[in-house]
Structures are given as C-alpha cells and as structure tokens.
Amino acid sequence: MSDNVIDTRREITGGHSSVDAESVADTERALIAVRGVGAVLVLAAVFLLRDSFPGAVPVMAGAVLFLIYNTLVVIPLYMRSPIAARNVGMFLDTITIAGASLAVAARERAADVQTDIWLIVIVLVVATVLRFGPRVGLSLGLFWCSWLVLFSLVSGATWGDAAIRSVTVVIVGGAVFSVTDKLRRREELVAEGKRGLEAQNRETFLMLATVVEARDETTGQHLRHVETSATLLAQAVGLSEREAKELGEAAVMHDVGKAGVPDKILMKPGPLEAAEWDVVKRHTVLGEKILGDREAFTLARQIARSHHERWDGSGYPDGLRGEDIPLAARITAVVDMYDALRSERPYKPPWSPGEAFAELERAKGTQLDPALVDAFLALLARGDVQNYPGSERKAA
C-alpha cells in the first residue's frame, strides 16, 4: 500500500482504527503495569516494617508470588489474548490476596494487634475508579470491600466495625463512581451531538450537490454511481469498509462548486470559449471554498479541489502530478470520468462499455492514475460495478 493510501487512511480515521480492540488491550497492559509496580512497592514497604508488622511474611510472600505468576503466566498470556490474561490474572490475584489476608489476620490476632486498613482500601477504590472507569472500578471496589470485611472479622474486629468500614468505603467509592459516570455520559452526549451535526451537514451538502447535478442536465443517478463506484474502488485498493464509505460520501460533493458556474456556460451544447473554460475550471476552488473548514469535509474539500488534476501534471487548478494528487481525488477522477462517458450529456450520446473501457485505458498514465484504472477495470470486468444500462438523461 502506498504512503498516500496510508495518509488518506489516517485522514479518514483520525488514527483511531480498531479503537475498541486497542482500548481493551491498552487497559489490560496498564493493569498489568500498575499491579506490577504496586507489588514491588508493597514488598519494599512491608520489608521495611517487618519488625513492627506481624503480617509481614505472608504479605511479602504474596507479593513475590504475584510477581512470579504475572511474569510466567499473565504476561505471556496477554501476548495472545488480553481478555484471557485479565480473567486468569484476576482469578490468581483473588486467591493470592485472600490467602495472604487470612494469614496476616491470623498472625495479627495471635500477636493481639489490629492494623486499621480501611483508609488504604478507600484509596484503592478511588484510584481504581479514576484510572479504569466506573465499570471496572465498581467490580474491583466490591472485591476490596469483601476483602476488608473478611480481614476485619478474621483479625478480631466485630461485625459492627466491619460494617462501618465497608459502608464508608462504599460511600466514598460510590461518590467517585457517580462523578466519573456523569462526566463520561456528558462526553458521550457531546460526541453524539457532534456526530448528528456532521450528518446534518453532510445531508445539506448532498442536497446542494444534487441541485447542482440537476442543472448539469444529468440525473441524481450520476451522484449515486460516483458514490458506489468510488467506495468499491477505494476498498479494492486497500481502504477499510468504513474508510471507503466515507470516501464515497465525500466524492458525491466533487462538483458542488458548479453552483457558481452560470447556466449559459454549464449547459452550453457546443464547445466552450477559452474564457468560458476558465469559469468552468473555477468550480474546483469554489467547491473547496463552499465546503468551508469543517473537519468532517476534509476529504470532500480535497476531492472538490483536485478531481481535475491529471496524473501527468497537466490538470487544474494546481498542476499536481502523480501521487502528489490526493488519493481520494484520483479515485473520484477515475469513476467520474467513466460515469460521464457512459451517460448521455447535452453534447454527446452515452458511450458503450467497450468504448468507455478503451477511453480509460487511453487515459492511463496521462490523465488518470494507472494503478487505479487497472483496479477499476478489474472491478468492472468482474461485474462488481453496475454497468449503467441505457441513457441517464433526466425525464423532465
């Protein structure tokens, strides 16, 4: 795949392809790292306090065991399946923490010492919710609460003490949960509103493009053909389904700048004068201007401005050459030319498929990107693109 294709993919996706899978893997990687650092810190802290803390040995043993099974089991498993690594890791953590806790509690009871750990548990719950979000935070928070109750009871506390400590943890954890959940929902609403606005903008410009095409003595079929063909060709040269769909939607607006070309020039049946051609050529830069500076129309602007550039550098408005022409514009140029040839226009009858194929072959390397023409002809040969039967002249 060429660099240009990769750049276009980045433009379309904003660098967020496979977001869900990546975020799961990212969370699990962060969990492993945080737990590893935590285990080393606990090991160091308890080692320093070993003379005054009766439960030092089981805690250190638990931390060492934790580091061993993470290194030998969880991390290798993560390389193959982050979700499996999370499940196995949480299972082993539960056994280790529960076992170490019971051993610590028994030793404290024997030494008649009670360590007040509820503040530590609150910190753990808050940190978990803040770092990993409400859902994971809630699950781990419940786990820490259960652990706190068990530890309190085994180390000699009453049910009343255990209940008060747990309720405190639940209230603090719940408050943090509520705040983070509200923030997350607000972010979702903002994103949803933005998506809706972009969809509305797209609809508006699609209507404008349709009006422009109608003036040009073609039917809305041309826009549908361009969209479908551009989408298929984009996929054929390596773009994902979603990226290709966005490119196809953007290609629909390629001639939106014709709104600024007077009827007497746009609909003139005979050849155009040089001055009239200059006016027609302006539809590229005018289209780019009409589409404004919205991020959602980045591709559409590229296409509007550059769909009349030629592979050999003799096109307009910038005289770009080869892969300097944006990929989206090169794709649109191929499918737009084919559909124009196959459609009836005021100045010509529709060409047969054979004539249109031959014309695309002739334009390879001069007007059009040769690799894209080959890919498009292959699509046509396989029957993947509709064959435009009959004339496309509008009925009215």
Ligand SMILES: [Fe+2]
């Ligand atoms: Fe055009």
